[in-house]
Amino acid sequence: MSIPFSHPSLLVKQLFDLESCTYTYILADPATREGAIVDAVNEQFDRDMQYIEELGIELLYVIETHVHADHITSAGRLRQNTGAQIVYSEKAQIKSIDISVNHGDELPLGSYIIKILATPGHTYSCISCYIDGMVFTGDALFIRGCGRTDFQQGNAELLYNNIHQKLFSLPDATLVYPGHDYNGRTWSTIAEEKQYNSRLKLGISKQKFIETMNNLNLALPKKINEAVPANIECGINFTADRYILKEFSIDQLYQAWLQKKSKELIIDNRTKEEFETGHVPGSRNIPLGTEDQHIDILQEFELVYIYCHSGRRAQTALTHLSILGLDNLICVSHSGMPDWIKSGYPVES
Numbered sequence: 385m386s387i388p389f390s391h392p393s394l395l396v397k398q399l400f401d402l403e404s405c406t407y408t409y410i411l412a413d414p415a416t417r418e419g420a421i422v423d424a425v426n427e428q429f430d431r432d433m434q435y436i437e438e439l440g441i442e443l444l445y446v447i448e449t450h451v452h453a454d455h456i457t458s459a460g461r462l463r464q465n466t467g468a469q470i471v472y473s474e475k476a477q478i479k480s481i482d483i484s485v486n487h488g489d490e491l492p493l494g495s496y497i498i499k500i501l502a503t504p505g506h507t508y509s510c511i512s513c514y515i516d517g518m519v520f521t522g523d524a525l526f527i528r529g530c531g532r533t534d535f536q537q538g539n540a541e542l543l544y545n546n547i548h549q550k551l552f553s554l555p556d557a558t559l560v561y562p563g564h565d566y567n568g569r570t571w572s573t574i575a576e577e578k579q580y581n582s583r584l585k586l587g588i589s590k591q592k593f594i595e596t597m598n599n600l601n602l603a604l605p606k607k608i609n610e611a612v613p614a615n616i617e618c619g620i621n622f623t624a625d626r627y628i629l630k631e632f633s634i635d636q637l638y639q640a641w642l643q644k645k646s647k648e649l650i651i652d653n654r655t656k657e658e659f660e661t662g663h664v665p666g667s668r669n670i671p672l673g674t675e676d677q678h679i680d681i682l683q684e685f686e687l688v689y690i691y692c693h694s695g696r697r698a699q700t701a702l703t704h705l706s707i708l709g710l711d712n713l714i715c716v717s718h719s720g721m722p723d724w725i726k727s728g729y730p731v732e733s
């Protein structure tokens with residue numbers, strides 16, 4: 385038996401995952417009890433289900449603001465348990481979802497409407513959700529910050545344009561609920577962010593923003609190799625041994641190179657020029673951005689190892705190829721050719 389709702393307006397529960405600093409939001413129309421959950425985290429599945437059951441919410445939508453790299457979603461499990469439909473941006477090209485959305489699409493929620501705003505830049509498929517004077521910004525706009533733009537087809541210029549055109553154009557009083565916060569902050573307003581966001585406040589030029597974003601030099605998220613492929617499958621039907629769950633190191637690549645079988649391929653996805661100055665012997669050069677042209681060949685191998693200079697480009701290719709359906713990929717995501725050379729392993733040029 386669920387308790388009666390005492391909320392006069394849309395119910396918003398802001399929930400936090402301590403490990404990934406992710407905010408999950410449960411939204412519900414108190415009159416109809418129809419609800420949605422935004423950016424649910426796998427480890428918090430029981431907590432979220434408990435709220436949904438206790439409050440008697442009929443979950444209609446499980447919305448993912450983007451393909452997360454720092455945690456695995458519970459979207460698939462929530463769908464299984466509630467019958468809700470999984471919502472992603474159409475640009476994410478994820479097959480196992482129910483509703484793919486584009487900018488301007490609307491999802492009815494009781495007497496409310498969730499309006500989809502396409503806000504790519506952190507990733508190419510990021511969306512924000514506007515409802516009843518609130519905007520859930522995922523990893524586009526944070527409180528006094530924004531999502532990084534250095535992997536998963538991130539693009540600083542795109543992020544700047546989208547935040548300015550689609551978020552800063554909302555009424556000043558709009559409440560901003562981000563996908564993460566690392567300093568204990570919970571919500572903000574569009575007016576506050578326009579005035580105080582250290583990266584994006586009005587007056588900061590696009591050029592300055594791009595410069596800042598391109599020089600953050602952040603480490604890749606620890607769980608990226610695990611989270612991205614799992615999230616592409618909505619967190620279910622995900623068999624861990626199909627992917628390398630921990631960082632695949634350059635030493636492991638060396639071991640794989642030593643024992644390489646005919647059904648295995650090593651790809652160097654740096655530029656042709658970088659490749660020619662020295663690469664892993666026997667590796668094939670498929671520069672980042674050209675992997676689509678080689679899908680048929682890549683599919684023929686049981687295992688495909690990808691490395692680059694620092695791991696970023698390899699990780700970007702892994703994400704892209706995983707979305708296209710390849711599940712034979714192993715990525716050296718936190719290291720690359722300089723470490724191979726430093727370790728004294730053989731180099732071909």
Ligand SMILES: [Fe+2]
Nearest residue numbers: 452453523531
């Ligand atoms: Fe993210």
